Amino acid sequence: xxxxxxxxxxxxxxLLLAVLAGIVIGGIASATASDPKVAAVGTAxxxxxxxxxxxxxxxxxxxxxxxxxKKGTVDAALVPSTKTPLxxxxxxxxxxxxxxxAKLSISPPVTLLDxxxxxxxxxxxxxxxxxxxxxxxxxxFGSTIAQSVIxxxxxxxVEILMTxxxxxxxxxxxxxxxxILAFAQIAAIAVLTVGGLLITGQTSVIGLIGPALIxxxxxxxxxxxxxxxxxxxxxxxxSRQEDAASVTTPLTMxxxxxxxxxxxxxxxxxVLGIMSYVPFSAPVGMPMRIFLGTAQxxxxxLSLVILLVSTLLVxxxxxxxxxxxxxxxxxxxxxxxxxxx
Numbered sequence: 001x002x003x004x005x006x007x008x009x010x011x012x013x014x015l016l017l018a019v020l021a022g023i024v025i026g027g028i029a030s031a032t033a034s035d036p037k038v039a040a041v042g043t044a045x046x047x048x049x050x051x052x053x054x055x056x057x058x059x060x061x062x063x064x065x066x067x068x069x070k071k072g073t074v075d076a077a078l079v080p081s082t083k084t085p086l087x088x089x090x091x092x093x094x095x096x097x098x099x100x101x102a103k104l105s106i107s108p109p110v111t112l113l114d115x116x117x118x119x120x121x122x123x124x125x126x127x128x129x130x131x132x133x134x135x136x137x138x139x140x141f142g143s144t145i146a147q148s149v150i151x152x153x154x155x156x157x158v159e160i161l162m163t164x165x166x167x168x169x170x171x172x173x174x175x176x177x178x179x180i181l182a183f184a185q186i187a188a189i190a191v192l193t194v195g196g197l198l199i200t201g202q203t204s205v206i207g208l209i210g211p212a213l214i215x216x217x218x219x220x221x222x223x224x225x226x227x228x229x230x231x232x233x234x235x236x237x238x239s240r241q242e243d244a245a246s247v248t249t250p251l252t253m254x255x256x257x258x259x260x261x262x263x264x265x266x267x268x269x270x271v272l273g274i275m276s277y278v279p280f281s282a283p284v285g286m287p288m289r290i291f292l293g294t295a296q297x298x299x300x301x302l303s304l305v306i307l308l309v310s311t312l313l314v315x316x317x318x319x320x321x322x323x324x325x326x327x328x329x330x331x332x333x334x335x336x337x338x339x340x341x
Contacts, residue, residue, distance in 0.1 A: 002144065002181060011140075012185055019189055023196035036099040037074040039065040044078035044088035051103045069093050076100040120267070126209055126291055127266035130216055130284050133189060135259040137220075138227050139252060141182045145174055145228055146235035146248050149322075153239045158326055167323045175228040175315075182228075183221045190217050212291035215300055216283065219307065223283035226311040227255065233318035236325040237333045246332070258284045269294055276303050279310035 002008055037055045040048035041062050048056045057074060059065050065077035069091055076097035081089040090100060152158040161170055190213050197206045234247040258281035265271035266288060275285025276299065286303045289295035321338040 002178065008181075012188075015136075015185070016188060016192055019192055020196050023193065023202070024200060036076070036097065036103060038100055039068045039074045039077040041065050041077070041079045043080045047086070047088055047104065048078045053103045054100065066091060078104075122205075122208070123266055123292065124263075126212070127262045127288055130212075130287055131259040131262040133186065134220060134223075134284050135255055137182050137185060138224060138255045141178045141224070142227055142231040142251065142255075143248070145178050145231045146244055147241065148174060149232055149235035150238060150241055150244055153236070153326065153329065154241065156329075162326070167326060168319050171229075171232055171319055171322045174232050175225060179221070179225050179228050182224045183217075186217055186220050190214075209291060212287045215290050216287040219283035219286060219304065222304070222307050222311055223279070226279060226307070226314050227251065229311075229315045229318035233321040233325075233338075236322045237335070237338060239329050239331075243332060254280045257281070261285075262288055267292070277306060279307050282307050 035053050035055050037057065038048055039057045039059045041059055041064075045056070045058055048054060057068070059068065062077075062079045065074075065079055068074045069077050070093060072093070075092075077091040078088050079091060080087065083089060090097060090104070092100075152161065158170075193213065194206060194210070197203065230251055231248065234251060235244065237247050238244065258275060261271060261275060261281065262284045272285050272289050272292075272294070275281040276289050276295070278285070282303050286295065286300055290300060317339070321335070324340065325333045325338045
C-alpha cells in the first residue's frame, strides 16, 4: 500500500529531483567558473600580465578603464599610481575586488602541520547529505510505521489480524516492508548521485565520495531496521493517534542528534570516532570517517558488527513490547509492563 501511495511516489520523486538538481547545479557552477577580468592601463599592464589567473584587457586611458568597471564588463581596473611603491592601484566598483587582489598578491609559502584530508566545503556538503538523508528517511518511514500500528489498535483491526497470523509475523512484515522501501529509496539516491556526477563530468568527486556512499547504504540498511523495530514497539504502547508524539518523540531525538552532530562536527575526529561506534549514529559517523580517510580498514567492519548485534537485541526487545502491548487498549501501557513476560 505504501509503494502504491501517490504521496510516497511524489515525495520520492521530489527527493530524487532535488538530489539531481544539486549535482547538476554544482557541475554547471564548477564548469562556468571563470578567472577575474581586469582592465589595465599603461605601466600597470606589466603587473597584470605577470599575475596568473587574470583575464587582462589592455585599454588606453584611465577613464576607459573606470567606465568598463562601472559597466561591469571587468571586475577591476589596474591603473598607474605614484601613491604606492608598486606603481599601480586597483579600482573596484562598490566593493574591493578581493579575487583580483588575491591574484596580484605575493603570498609566502605555507606549510601545514596537520593539513585537512578533504576540501572543507565538500566535507560539509557530504556531511549535510548523509545527515539529512538519514534523518528525513528515518523520520518519514518511522512515522508511517507508528501511525500504522496505532491505527490498527484504534480500529481493533489488529484483533482480526492476530487470528490469522502470529504477532511476531505482523511485526516482521511492518519492519521488513518499510525497511525495504527505505533501502530502495536510499539505493536510488546513491545510484542517481553517481550517475549525475558521471553525466556532469565530475568523475573526481566520485572517487572521493564513492566508498563512503557504498558504506552509507550498507549502514543505513541495518540502522533503519533497528529504528523501525523501535518505532513499532513504541507505537504499540498507545491506542490513539493523539498520543503518538509522547512515545515517538524520544526516537525522533535519537535520529536528530546524529544529524546535528555530523553537521556541527564534520571534521572533529573525536566526535566522529564516538559516533561511528554508537548504533544510532554509526550510519552517519562511520561513512564520514571513511570519506575523510581517518578510519582504519577494520573499523567499518567492527562498527557494522556492533550495529548488527544491537539491531538483533532491539528486535528481540521490540518484539516483546509489541506482543505484550498490542491488545491493551485505553491508556498508555507502561514500559515495565510491556517488557514483562
